[in-house]
Amino acid sequence: MKIRRKHPIFIPKEFLFVPLKLLCSSSPSPRNSLFNSAQLSSTGTSLSVDSSSAAVTESTRQRPKSHLVGVEGSDDGKFEDSEIEKFIYDTSPPKQAEDPVVYKLVRVEGDGSLVPATDDEIMEVADLLKDESIDMDIVNDNDKNMCITIEESSNATTLLESSGFLQCEKDETDAGNIDAMVQDSAVPLLDNSDARDIIRYSDAGECSNPPDPMGSELSPAAVSGSSKPDFSKLKGEICLDNLSIRELHETFRATFGRETTVKDKAWLKRRILMGLTNSCDVSATNFTIKDNKVPTTGNEGNSKKECSLAKFSGPVRAMDESNKSSAVENINYEEDSQVVSAKRLRSHVLVDSYKPDGTNQEEATAKRMRKPTRRYIEELSDVESRERTSRLTSSYRGSGQGSPQSYATKSVRSDSRTFVTRLDSFAGFQVPCVSRLRRSRPRKDVMSLMLVEESEIYGHTAVTNNTEGDQNTTQRDSGSSEDVSNDNVVTVPTAKGGMRRKHHRAWTLSEVMKLVDGVSRYGAGRWSEIKRLAFASYSYRTSVDLKDKWRNLLKAANFASAPTDLMNSRKHAVTPIPAPILSRVRELAERNGQASPSNVSSSKFGLSGRTPTGSAPGYL
DNA sequence: CTTAGGG
DNA sequence: CCCTAAG
Numbered sequence: 001m002k003i004r005r006k007h008p009i010f011i012p013k014e015f016l017f018v019p020l021k022l023l024c025s026s027s028p029s030p031r032n033s034l035f036n037s038a039q040l041s042s043t044g045t046s047l048s049v050d051s052s053s054a055a056v057t058e059s060t061r062q063r064p065k066s067h068l069v070g071v072e073g074s075d076d077g078k079f080e081d082s083e084i085e086k087f088i089y090d091t092s093p094p095k096q097a098e099d100p101v102v103y104k105l106v107r108v109e110g111d112g113s114l115v116p117a118t119d120d121e122i123m124e125v126a127d128l129l130k131d132e133s134i135d136m137d138i139v140n141d142n143d144k145n146m147c148i149t150i151e152e153s154s155n156a157t158t159l160l161e162s163s164g165f166l167q168c169e170k171d172e173t174d175a176g177n178i179d180a181m182v183q184d185s186a187v188p189l190l191d192n193s194d195a196r197d198i199i200r201y202s203d204a205g206e207c208s209n210p211p212d213p214m215g216s217e218l219s220p221a222a223v224s225g226s227s228k229p230d231f232s233k234l235k236g237e238i239c240l241d242n243l244s245i246r247e248l249h250e251t252f253r254a255t256f257g258r259e260t261t262v263k264d265k266a267w268l269k270r271r272i273l274m275g276l277t278n279s280c281d282v283s284a285t286n287f288t289i290k291d292n293k294v295p296t297t298g299n300e301g302n303s304k305k306e307c308s309l310a311k312f313s314g315p316v317r318a319m320d321e322s323n324k325s326s327a328v329e330n331i332n333y334e335e336d337s338q339v340v341s342a343k344r345l346r347s348h349v350l351v352d353s354y355k356p357d358g359t360n361q362e363e364a365t366a367k368r369m370r371k372p373t374r375r376y377i378e379e380l381s382d383v384e385s386r387e388r389t390s391r392l393t394s395s396y397r398g399s400g401q402g403s404p405q406s407y408a409t410k411s412v413r414s415d416s417r418t419f420v421t422r423l424d425s426f427a428g429f430q431v432p433c434v435s436r437l438r439r440s441r442p443r444k445d446v447m448s449l450m451l452v453e454e455s456e457i458y459g460h461t462a463v464t465n466n467t468e469g470d471q472n473t474t475q476r477d478s479g480s481s482e483d484v485s486n487d488n489v490v491t492v493p494t495a496k497g498g499m500r501r502k503h504h505r506a507w508t509l510s511e512v513m514k515l516v517d518g519v520s521r522y523g524a525g526r527w528s529e530i531k532r533l534a535f536a537s538y539s540y541r542t543s544v545d546l547k548d549k550w551r552n553l554l555k556a557a558n559f560a561s562a563p564t565d566l567m568n569s570r571k572h573a574v575t576p577i578p579a580p581i582l583s584r585v586r587e588l589a590e591r592n593g594q595a596s597p598s599n600v601s602s603s604k605f606g607l608s609g610r611t612p613t614g615s616a617p618g619y620l
Numbered sequence: 621c622t623t624a625g626g627g
Numbered sequence: 628c629c630c631t632a633a634g
Binding site: 525526527528543544547551 | 622
């Protein structure tokens with residue numbers, strides 16, 4: 001048998017696969033009512049808490065903010081839009097002819113209404129599916145248990161990476177294995193020539209899932225119960241509130257094609273509603289971080305969700321995890337999903353394992369703990385690491401630098417296997433905190449600087465004093481700035497065998513000018529002042545940095561004054577500091593009674609007179 | 621914490 | 628640039 005891997009299918013958020021049966025049942029109610037009742041919105045934000053569980057349960061994972069609705073239904077042809085028909089795969093298996101599942105691709109409008117997808121849109125999605133080499137099997141077996149498998153048939157590595165999806169059945173680092181698998185995997189069913197192939201019906205036998213997925217994993221009731229979903233409950237206005245548990249169960253079965261033993265009415269309702277929207281916005285919308293805190297406490301909704309999620313067994317949890325991962329990744333924090341326990345994704349999820357009392361909460365919590373961040377990982381030796389960490393803790397704490405109290409707990413393996421990096425105090429979440437291990441400066445700086453700095457044109461003094469703008473973690477972080485952390489970080493071998501980080505950020509001319517200006521204004525030595533006033537925007541320059549730079553400038557200035565050749569060579573090579581600036585430096589140095597290192601004797605001696613250089617007299 | 625100086 | 632010793 002072919003080896004197949006379940007994989008989320010990524011569909012633009014505006015799109016939905018909606019079973020016609022549900023979408024446009026012959027009921028009197030408008031076709032949109034169903035979804036409106038579910039508070040479906042194109043952004044998915046209103047689909048809070050419950051959507052997650054629904055999504056998870058359906059096991060059709062996709063990128064947050066995508067909706068993939070999969071519910072059984074039959075086409076009663078209410079959609080007149082002919083183009084949609086193209087998307088319908090109406091050749092249901094012979095045996096299932098009486099009750100085929102027909103999906104339509106629809107677009108979700110901002111107001112939550114559904115609009116039949118146009119040809120272009122269909123193709124778009126189709127291409128999407130195809131590009132990702134995914135195919136989705138919808139198995140409709142005799143028991144009416146729906147089995148949706150999304151399989152990935154190529155380039156697992158890329159996909160996994162891009163989706164933050166964890167390699168489920170394999171070892172994370174085993175790329176080769178993946179490749180091998182990929183080659184073994186099924187040829188995509190998708191064929192550009194026919195979008196309908198995207199959705200395929202097949203017998204249970206074709207389901208690549210482990211044998212007997214239904215029987216073994218579904219509650220007995222599902223098997224023994226009436227073999228055909230009862231859609232009656234789904235017709236017309238959905239008014240779940242008025243339904244009894246019993247009815248809810250019916251509806252549930254109609255919606256998901258299987259039974260549930262859950263007794264929780266509210267839960268059932270949510271599940272049913274959400275099952276229709278099947279959004280994976282879990283983390284994206286619900287896990288928003290506010291004020292550096294994850295609203296877990298006191299938020300019934302969230303905690304409840306957690307519970308729900310926790311209820312699901314392995315596969316589901318894995319997906320949940322991946323969800324989070326990708327969500328996080330959307331904010332652009334690279335990470336290795338390390339859902340260690342991630343099993344394979346399965347379409348048939350065990351909803352039935354849900355228990356209203358929320359027993360496994362800790363498990364969920366534990367799961368959420370892992371939040372890999374590949375960056376800023378210390379590769380220091382244990383010794384140094386410890387040293388540094390302790391240092392950081394103590395100084396940061398006391399200084400009230402205000403950065404989230406999270407510390408790199410460390411470690412990476414060169415083989416790309418990243419491990420836990422940061423643990424945040426709150427909610428056991430690891431917040432993608434981009435604070436650098438920069439000594440004495442863990443806060444916002446990182447952000448603010450990126451925006452300014454490099455943008456400056458060399459030699460141009462136009463220093464956009466962007467105030468300490470606290471560019472919050474929310475925005476940005478995409479292209480531009482990364483460098484700060486990535487590049488410039490050179491590891492220098494230490495005597496003890498450890499490696500220490502060396503952040504090198506070349507001083508731009510404008511910075512130098514600012515520095516000179518600052519010195520002239522506040523005087524050399526008052527680095528903290530200068531830093532605060534003149535370098536407010538250059539948060540990455542510490543007062544020490546300024547001091548060092550000034551020292552270097554002095555050296556350069558005094559050195560450059562005499563030999564021209566050397567100066568030139570240096571100019572081109574290292575720091576092309578314009579003569580005028582050096583002059584000023586010299587002038588200032590002299591004014592401040594600073595002796596240039598290399599010139600000590602001379603200055604000390606013949607300082608009675610003004611410095612020879614034609615420095616602008618009376619500057620200041 | 622800020623400076624100053626050495627590495 | 629980092630580290631540390633001194634106010």
